Amino acid sequence: MKVWKMNGAGNAFAIFDARSTSFVPSADQVRQIAEDLKADQIIALERDVARDVFMRIWNADGSEVSACGNATRCVGKLLLDETGKSQVTIQTEADMLKAFNAENGLITVDMGSPLMGWEDIPLSEKMDVRGVDVKIGPMDNPILSRPAVVSMGNPHAVFFVNDVNDYDIPALGPLVEWHPTFPEGTNVGFAQVLDRQTIRLRVWERGAGLTRACGTGACAALVCAARAKLTGRKAKVIVDGGELLIEWRESDDRVYMTGPVELEFETEI
Numbered sequence: 001m002k003v004w005k006m007n008g009a010g011n012a013f014a015i016f017d018a019r020s021t022s023f024v025p026s027a028d029q030v031r032q033i034a035e036d037l038k039a040d041q042i043i044a045l046e047r048d049v050a051r052d053v054f055m056r057i058w059n060a061d062g063s064e065v066s067a068c069g070n071a072t073r074c075v076g077k078l079l080l081d082e083t084g085k086s087q088v089t090i091q092t093e094a095d096m097l098k099a100f101n102a103e104n105g106l107i108t109v110d111m112g113s114p115l116m117g118w119e120d121i122p123l124s125e126k127m128d129v130r131g132v133d134v135k136i137g138p139m140d141n142p143i144l145s146r147p148a149v150v151s152m153g154n155p156h157a158v159f160f161v162n163d164v165n166d167y168d169i170p171a172l173g174p175l176v177e178w179h180p181t182f183p184e185g186t187n188v189g190f191a192q193v194l195d196r197q198t199i200r201l202r203v204w205e206r207g208a209g210l211t212r213a214c215g216t217g218a219c220a221a222l223v224c225a226a227r228a229k230l231t232g233r234k235a236k237v238i239v240d241g242g243e244l245l246i247e248w249r250e251s252d253d254r255v256y257m258t259g260p261v262e263l264e265f266e267t268e269i
């Protein structure tokens with residue numbers, strides 16, 4: 001079976017070509033592969049009757065999840081090169097996504113529409129998704145409070161902060177990731193709005209920890225920022241591993257992400 005080690009803005013993936021050989025790893029095996037190949041997520045490419053591919057996703061902790069933006073760009077690049085098509089379709093558990101070539105070797109992915117209902121995130125009970133009732137730290141002087149939430153096919157809680165460098169993310173992230181408000185856990189973004197077109201973002205990923213980039217996290221940060229009128233609907237999101245351009249189009253309500261992909265090596269197992 002062919003395996004590609006790739007990254008999207010530093011978010012690292014081991015991508016297994018399971019289109020002709022079955023690949024059904026146990027959670028233990030996923031954890032081992034992630035450790036051996038230094039991957040944040042493990043991806044399987046499977047045959048799909050209607051789309052170019054079905055993309056299955058596991059976090060480094062062995063949990064299977066529904067969405068991964070940076071891996072969608074990497075898989076898009078592989079399929080665009082392989083098929084010579086101008087656009088490829090990628091089915092995930094969450095949605096049907098499309099990828100196409102952008103300028104300067106970058107890849108654009110149509111990440112679908114953000115989901116805003118409290119049941120969609122999901123939250124444990126009905127709350128205002130622009131600022132949910134979550135506080136971390138002393139009750140009268142919390143370190144973090146009232147994150148905005150949205151689903152990009154996976155759950156995201158976004159804290160708007162004055163300076164991302166002021167926060168001990170490995171200490172705070174897990175407290176939010178499994179807070180009772182989020183019955184399926186959540187990815188946790190720390191977003192600093194630099195101006196109306198620029199966001200600095202770091203993400204504590206559910207099931208993977210602090211990564212160098214989170215594509216769905218970047219989409220979530222832009223959607224939450226634009227919804228709160230902190231930015232316009234298009235912004236550059238600066239992550240630890242590079243830059244992502246995110247646009248939440250008014251015309252179709254879909255979020256488009258453009259960013260880099262890198263093939264580190266490929267091998268056969």
Ligand SMILES: N[C@@H](CCC[C@H](N)C(=O)O)C(=O)O
Nearest residue numbers: 068069070154206214215216
């Ligand atoms: N790295 C990803 C997100 C992967 C899944 C996430 N950790 C979750 O549990 O939902 C991205 O680029 O979007």
